[in-house]
Amino acid sequence: MDMNIDLYPSRVSSAASIKERKDPIIHSNGEGPLNQLELQSYEENGYLMKEKLFTDEEVKLMTEELEKTMKDNQSKDTADVIKEPGSNEIRSVFEIHKDSGFFEMLAKNERIVKIAEQLLGSQVYINQSRINFKPGFKGKEFYWHSDFETWHVEDGMQHMRAVSCSIILTDNYEFNGPLMLIPGSHKWYVSCAGATPDDNFKSSLQKQEAGTPDNESLSWLTEKAGGRIDRATGPAGSVLFFESNTMHGSNGNLSPYPRSNVFFVFNSIKNKIGKPYSGQKPRPEFLANRDNNKAIEAVPSNSLVGKQEVN
Amino acid sequence: MDMNIDLYPSRVSSAASIKERKDPIIHSNGEGPLNQLELQSYEENGYLMKEKLFTDEEVKLMTEELEKTMKDNQSKDTADVIKEPGSNEIRSVFEIHKDSGFFEMLAKNERIVKIAEQLLGSQVYINQSRINFKPGFKGKEFYWHSDFETWHVEDGMQHMRAVSCSIILTDNYEFNGPLMLIPGSHKWYVSCAGATPDDNFKSSLQKQEAGTPDNESLSWLTEKAGGRIDRATGPAGSVLFFESNTMHGSNGNLSPYPRSNVFFVFNSIKNKIGKPYSGQKPRPEFLANRDNNKAIEAVPSNSLVGKQEVN
Numbered sequence: 001m002d003m004n005i006d007l008y009p010s011r012v013s014s015a016a017s018i019k020e021r022k023d024p025i026i027h028s029n030g031e032g033p034l035n036q037l038e039l040q041s042y043e044e045n046g047y048l049m050k051e052k053l054f055t056d057e058e059v060k061l062m063t064e065e066l067e068k069t070m071k072d073n074q075s076k077d078t079a080d081v082i083k084e085p086g087s088n089e090i091r092s093v094f095e096i097h098k099d100s101g102f103f104e105m106l107a108k109n110e111r112i113v114k115i116a117e118q119l120l121g122s123q124v125y126i127n128q129s130r131i132n133f134k135p136g137f138k139g140k141e142f143y144w145h146s147d148f149e150t151w152h153v154e155d156g157m158q159h160m161r162a163v164s165c166s167i168i169l170t171d172n173y174e175f176n177g178p179l180m181l182i183p184g185s186h187k188w189y190v191s192c193a194g195a196t197p198d199d200n201f202k203s204s205l206q207k208q209e210a211g212t213p214d215n216e217s218l219s220w221l222t223e224k225a226g227g228r229i230d231r232a233t234g235p236a237g238s239v240l241f242f243e244s245n246t247m248h249g250s251n252g253n254l255s256p257y258p259r260s261n262v263f264f265v266f267n268s269i270k271n272k273i274g275k276p277y278s279g280q281k282p283r284p285e286f287l288a289n290r291d292n293n294k295a296i297e298a299v300p301s302n303s304l305v306g307k308q309e310v311n
Numbered sequence: 312m313d314m315n316i317d318l319y320p321s322r323v324s325s326a327a328s329i330k331e332r333k334d335p336i337i338h339s340n341g342e343g344p345l346n347q348l349e350l351q352s353y354e355e356n357g358y359l360m361k362e363k364l365f366t367d368e369e370v371k372l373m374t375e376e377l378e379k380t381m382k383d384n385q386s387k388d389t390a391d392v393i394k395e396p397g398s399n400e401i402r403s404v405f406e407i408h409k410d411s412g413f414f415e416m417l418a419k420n421e422r423i424v425k426i427a428e429q430l431l432g433s434q435v436y437i438n439q440s441r442i443n444f445k446p447g448f449k450g451k452e453f454y455w456h457s458d459f460e461t462w463h464v465e466d467g468m469q470h471m472r473a474v475s476c477s478i479i480l481t482d483n484y485e486f487n488g489p490l491m492l493i494p495g496s497h498k499w500y501v502s503c504a505g506a507t508p509d510d511n512f513k514s515s516l517q518k519q520e521a522g523t524p525d526n527e528s529l530s531w532l533t534e535k536a537g538g539r540i541d542r543a544t545g546p547a548g549s550v551l552f553f554e555s556n557t558m559h560g561s562n563g564n565l566s567p568y569p570r571s572n573v574f575f576v577f578n579s580i581k582n583k584i585g586k587p588y589s590g591q592k593p594r595p596e597f598l599a600n601r602d603n604n605k606a607i608e609a610v611p612s613n614s615l616v617g618k619q620e621v622n
Contacts, residue, residue, distance in 0.1 A: 136526075136530075137526050137529070141452070141562075141563050141565065143565065144565060173540070174485050174542060175491055175540040175542065177562075180486055180565065215447075215448050215567070218448070218567055219447075219567040222566070222567050222568075227568075229484070229486040229566055231485060231486065249565050251452075251488075251562040251563055251565060252452050252562055252563060254452065254454065254455060254491065254560050254562060255533070255540055256526065256529055256530040256533050257533075257538075
């Protein structure tokens with residue numbers, strides 16, 4: 001079998017289309033932290049919110065580290081630091097799991113790694129990581145997209161065998177721009193119209209153009225979901241796991257309350273990325289890890305706060 | 312007493328400030344359709360949602376009339392027809408209560424007029440009316456503002472003695488950009504920084520600049536509300552009454568589901584508008600009725616559907 005066969009063509013035609021997913025949603029029947037109900041919910045909806053997976057103390061620590069990292073990067077003008085459109089405010093800092101410090105340890109924490117391993121049915125590595133900050137009053141919306149569509153076309157990820165893990169550091173309300181997800185959308189693949197411009201990532205991290213699903217497909221997916229669009233609301237310390245192909249987006253944040261989170265993409269080591277299906281040159285390492293993709297060896301659950309206390 | 316005394320100066324300084332409201336919230340102790348609990352809720356929160364005040368049959372009729380009016384105005388390029396920023400899609404059509412037809416009758420319907428009279432403690436007239444359409448996928452956000460601030464500065468409305476009435480024609484969900492309100496904000500007046508440009512209304516109806524409250528005031532109001540920001544969600548046929556000075560805004564609409572409503576601003580006949588406090592020339596009649604402001608004589612509740620059946 002051709003290792004590079006394109007199971008999910010997109011941006012290859014002037015017309016959009018919807019196809020059935022060709023990969024399992026849950027890749028193992030093995031044991032893990034999630035119970036049957038949780039697995040069923042993930043399978044059905046394409047996401048799972050684990051409430052308060054981290055304690056208030058741990059959230060405090062993560063928030064301090066996030067603020068420190070943001071501050072350290074405020075004056076940096078490099079590709080892995082993303083600013084708000086039309087302002088100098090930092091929106092994301094990438095590759096934080098390679099900081100040889102706090103976030104590297106967090107990325108290995110067994111509380112999240114074991115869940116990723118259970119869902120993906122293998123050992124895992126981090127394909128992308130970042131911290132996100134959505135300021136109050138002026139946080140901009142992010143339009144609907146499937147992450148997998150981009151990872152497939154632009155990074156050469158062959159299979160839907162990755163899971164995003166968002167550690168929520170601020171209470172997420174209905175009114176401060178929480179992530180919205182179309183439940184069940186992960187079971188379908190929206191092949192998007194158009195082509196990928198060169199160096200698309202330079203603008204797509206602020207506002208995606210190529211790989212944008214069409215209105216008809218979005219309506220169809222939402223109808224399939226019985227008109228439901230779910231919001232990832234919950235208290236700080238909760239963790240949202242969502243499938244690589246789940247259609248998601250978010251509104252702007254008009255409220256005074258900023259939102260921040262730590263974001264890891266776990267990919268199966270059996271699904272390492274290859275040549276981009278677009279035929280273009282690979283995106284930079286900070287967006288899609290190729291050089292540093294050894295399987296994670298999980299560290300004990302209590303290592304976060306423990307480590308901090310020793311230092 | 313100087314009839315034109317400025318109780319609520321705004322856009323007169325380079326700094327914003329918050330002052331206490333100088334007018335009652337409910338202007339009568341008289342009888343009316345609202346019970347004590349509803350009056351208390353309006354007094355406390357600055358708004359009241361009456362669920363399903365209109366039947367499904369009436370909503371269907373209103374929607375047909377709205378679509379007809381939208382269509383009739385699609386190709387019009389006049390000031391009272393407002394398009395989406397960056398597109399040709401109609402967002403609002405103004406002065407619909409002067410259509411000598413359906414919407415004129417609707418504006419007089421006793422189901423809404425009697426509530427307005429009860430809240431304002433007098434007979435009322437319509438100071439502004441419009442139909443609003445917020446398309447799916449691309450409906451834009453509208454930032455926080457107090458309507459009264461604009462009506463005061465730009466239209467010369469002296470007192471807070473007006474109420475907005477929004478008849479919701481589509482189900483309002485958390486995810487299709489419902490109106491957001493800061494409960495209790497109507498008890499405070501945010502004097503905004505800056506000045507009013509000439510002919511401000513030509514751009515402010517798409518995106519408000521002058522009269523935009525500052526972040527500090529918005530944070531203060533939200534803290535005062537215990538961190539609450541309410542959303543006007545509910546089924547089609549519901550009617551939102553909100554006080555002229557209640558701080559409100561709305562997110563974009565990323566969902567496939569458009570939102571539409573019919574919007575009337577009832578003002579007390581004892582609060583007719585005068586000379587703009589900005590010292591500038593008055594805004595056009597379609598935004599602030601000066602010529603045609605006789606007290607409304609309410610028509611019976613059942614006149615909507617009844618009238619239609621006869622024709």
